[in-house]
Amino acid sequence: MALLALRLGHHHHHLGLSAPRDPRRLLRRRLVVASSGAVKAPAAAAVVWFKHDLRVDDHPGLAAAVAAEPRRPVLPLYVFDRRILADASKWREQLLFSPNFLRRPAPPLSGMCQIMKVLIGMDEIKGYSDTMLELLLFALEDLKMVLKSQESDLLIGLGNAEDVVLKLVNEVQAGLIFTEEEVEYRVRNVLASVESSLSNSSFLSGNPPEIVVWSASLYDYKNPRELSTSHNQFLKEKLPMNTPLAAPSLPALNIEIETGSLPTLEELKGFLKESRTSENNWVPLKGTSARSILKKTLSQINVKTGVASSGSDGGEDTTAYYAMSGRKIQNSMFTSESSTEVRGGTEITLDALAAYLKYLEGTGKASWQELHDKVRLTETRDGASFCTLFGPALQLGVISKRRVYHETIQYERDRNAGFISPFGYSTPTVTAAVDAICSMEWYWLLALKSQVCIEGNYPVRIWRWKGHLIQYTSVGHEGPSVLLVHGFGASLQHFRDNIGAIADQGCQVWAITLLGFGKSEKPNINYSELLWSELLRDFIVDVVKEPVHLVGNSIGGYICSITASLWPSLARSLILLNTAGSVVPSYSFIPLSEEGRTSWLSSLQARLLLLFLRSRAGGILKEYYPTRTERVDKPLVDEIIRAVSSDHKSYDPGAATVIESIFSFNLSIPLNFLFDSFGGKILIVQGMKDPLTKSKSFVSMLREHCSKVHIRELDAGHAPHDEVPDEVNSLLCEWIKETGA
Template sequence: MALLSFSRSFTLLSSPFHFFSPRSISRRRSFVCSLSAATDVRSRSAVLWFKHDLRLDDHPALSAAETHRFVLPLYVFDRRILSRYSDDMLELLLFALEDLRNSLKEQDSNLMIRYGCAENVIKELVKEVKATDVFIEEEVEYEMRQLIGVVKKTLETSSSLDWNPDIVMWRTPFYDVKNLKELPASYNDFKKQKLLPTSPLLPATLPVVETELDWGPLPTFSDLKEFIKGKLGKSKESWNLMKEMPAEVLLKENLSKSSETIPKSLNDKSIEQRRRDKSVFVTRKGDIVGGGTNTLLNALASYLRYLEGTARDDWQEVHERLRNAETREGASFTSLFSPALCLGIISRRRVHYEAIKYEKERNAGFLSPFGYSAASVAAAADAVCSMEWFWLLALKSQVSNEGLYSIRIWRWRGHLIQYTVVGLEGPAILLVHGFGAFLEHYRDNINAIAEHGNHVWGITLLGFGQSEKPNVVYTELLWAEMLRDFIIEVVGEPVHLVGNSIGGYFVSIVASLWPSLVKSVILMNTAGNVIPEFSSHRFPSERQTSAAARLGAQLLLFYLRLNIRNTLKNFYPTKTNRADDWLINEMLRASYDPGVTVVLESIFSFDLSIPLNYLLEGYEEKVLILQGMKDPLLDSKAKLAMLKEHCTGLAIRELDAGHCPHDEQPQKVNSIICEWSSGSLNPAYKIAKFEIEESFIGLTSYRFNLKLTCQSVHDHGNVIAISISP
């Protein structure tokens, strides 16, 4: 029997919570959690709040809580959490909760289901069961960390509680990292530490629940959707609907004028059919693995053993989906298992443990120093190691203040994305970087623009900087969909979209496909062409990368690492000192991240054939072109001439700069962007503003109380609505 001690003395600096991190263990039947030196843990009771840890296997909090006198497992259907989920994720959630409840019932426990605000639900249950501890898994996402803070504050300040329950924050450590603040910034340096992954914990056994409690029913999918819509409002609901239509479908519709239909909404009948079929692909689309932990482990075993073949129907289904999802080498694991990992139905270190165990079985108990013997093993092990690295980077950014800006984390399709925001009010401006850059490339822009009364957002796109670099096929449409979802889920209002280089092409796609999200477009040395009289486009049925693209990406990465200083200096012809050590080191750091070669492959498969003059149609007087005239990548004069000729209503500013004018001439660019967002550079805005002021002056002379509602003048139609009440 092995004993594991979870010490409350281990804390993270700059955090108000207590933490424990279990280390590796091979076999155990009981654990000791030293929550308080003066209190017998067996006299304590706990509420364990499940969020993204929907499992009994490898669950450190359950292992710590199993010696308590009483443990109340809880899941709260909170709209603030659920509104972030797609329909597929909601389906997975319901299956996972059903399995979790059944597993707990087998231990004579149960899973309590509640609806509402988590802080209020937890407070009332703590009072009802007289809980001394509340176990909460640590999160890296900004919104989730904010929610946990609200829960903590509610418990601390509640007048209905005569005691302050301990908030026990926990996580499932993949590596035994002693101090997050000392985590190397480079993955290359991190690997040199040669930390071994910790072993997963066996399922805990909780105390029998003898108290009579109302455990609450699990909702149907339809009921859950209605619950989420309850307080969204029509505008928010219509915005959320935009996320259901892929960018490629919209482009095809716009180009062919065909009547593609939105995928039918899910219903309980289709979900119940999956239950009867006992398929591990439980969603209506049938392309991601779901269910409970045991189902996931079975699917994982099948995935790892792909090369062996099988006569089992359920494994054959996994193998078929694997082949369909293998758009590039190893991409199938992320495609099939990432959503379940996001919900915590299975832990990352359990996946790694099972993959390595199978690899040893194939090789007489040994691991080859030359790599894995099966591509499926490599895909699974590499994916979870990569996920863990970016999770550590994200967590470090939340507990330390080393960067230029305060970093927040947003989870998009299961992947961790860095962003920042400065300013509390004013026009919303979203800054989008170019290829190989990151949000800090706007190092001298974000604060300066915000100081002039703007609400400025900066984002590091998927695959760049310290945002996650999953094994997926990267396309211009993928990044455009990411920007769309960021505006909808995070910004929450229409924005002035600013893009540099390939980022300019991405924002042009967003403006074309989802105009209600965009006030105006500012393009700085943008990628993309101008094609007169463009009318049609043929889309490839599926994007896949080739062996030539993979080789090209590796060679390109090698070249860039050797020549990054000279390459950057060429991009800054008038101020070469701006290509400084900080910028070079940040780009070099990112070049060693796992997955970077996958991102570089996209250079060989970009489809920029939809021209700018087509994408910017309907944005007359709402597009500003900022062009560094000394850009080494293109003929700036020729490009501006084509834009002037074939795009009507453009505002153009020529700058004495290279490819990145915002970083080479930040003061000039900041001034122009601020003037643009305030409307002083936009003729349409001037007219609308003048009419509003004239009306206001006339009405106030009659002492009317004026309530003025003006839709942004950069929106389509320049609608101005004035309501007057005496």
């Protein structure tokens, strides 16, 4: 994509985080397309602000900065900003308007909640894990070394980006700032703050510097607004592919300025935690997996699980493997013997990619043999090893997506005398790399489009979870938080007539599109109820930052129940709309499913199911809306089936992987066990005409074995919140008011 230039003027509005209008939208509205060649500007210094683009290779911003004549000083900059690395904001912006928030009574706590009590709303260090911080430092060290080899250097700043950038701009009288396009909500807010700081400051040159926003897109498109959100249509357009840029030759850094040095891992962790006080720390809820907590809880009440101990990903224990092997690899591509993420800079990552692609060829190099061992350990499903090994490097921008794509396709051509077969690639590693890169690019384009135009009823924000892009929305500024969780095959748009109505009654409403659904990313991983429960946990902790009323429909209700059961301090109450799951009066055995490799049969079943859903979606949905079939309109049908197509190559990348999970779903954890573990207030809203459930029998079991549960029966089907939204909204608002009294 062409470079995007942004001119800042003194007449622009202030874009602080507490501004009532979305700073992201103001920023994007002023973008204009500029030439992809040299930027015409006087030879004032240029700052290249690195964030998630820690490389010199295939870096359009760096290439443009050095391309102008006469040559200007170029200052590479990296800022350790807590808001980017750790999401350490004290309060979300809406709470700045709520001085009485701290006086709210704490939610009722019971059982496990007493052990995991949290102080919600205080500073918390989330975002990058310790592993990612270590990989970040490796990447920065390599970038700094590469820049020094050209008599340049990487300037290191610590603190808020707007302060660091403004100080540097004033010191060197910079006229240009090059920075990569971002889609994450919190990072876009940081960019907006930098923009605001510059536009409201005075400069000796008279004008603030020009910000040039760039991207290294795999596809050559002109305007993200014009991109189709249908993957089928997108493929039909056959956009040209961009080729990666060679690393530019940099001018020597002949400016007397303190460049700074990289911190150690412990120093960085200390810096990120500086704003925390001992009494304001969160108890680390995210430190233990859902499976571990569940197994421990069941063992304490003498309930057998019938599950052998295994890693959370269903793979082998890499720590045990390497402890047993006792090998130490010279020039290893990994931070430790037990790690599975490629570390270092572009050169190491390219070498690792070459080793990965040549997995079937064998090698005598010890470092390549080590990587091949890691491939076998992380291949929990076909192609899954690529994202495990290279995902962090791609997230940090150590290597670009289009460089990986180019190198992979070139390897395929070399293997086949310059020929690319229309029937598929010649090795599974080539297939895995190409599929992963094209999938990542597709969901990044969807995320980018959602930031420049509103599709649906509510503005979409992007949150990155474990490297994957998740869509969510937030409506309302004050009041109790409510989190809406959709069912299988749906998205946050399924709450189209609930979000605004509940927010209008004095609530802050959050709705999320779960990983694997809607326009959230669909990575090649093993999906399970426990995975999604951990996603909800992290979303509440990292994004909402206070306990929520958990509202879930269908499988979303079951996931909410698991979340409330395992981390009860995160839920003010539990509201289930025709939830999945069952009541088991006397349980002494709960078989927890293993998260292992899926069979070829489930893969075939998934593809057949995709074809069936495509052809019958409208009719099936009308059966789920028995009292108001007119609610099954085109937007609903399009949203439900957008991820499937009659051509198996053109549905959303990863859709078949998610559908496969249907055949391995484990709903064996009884709802009554989950309710007891939660210990809080629970409302069941049941559409009695649900074709998927024997509603009368289900309600009878609830009344007999779950005495503390409140039940409301409605004349509706499987999705009462969308079939009769007014009735459900009234019930929810009344419940939230009563439980908060």
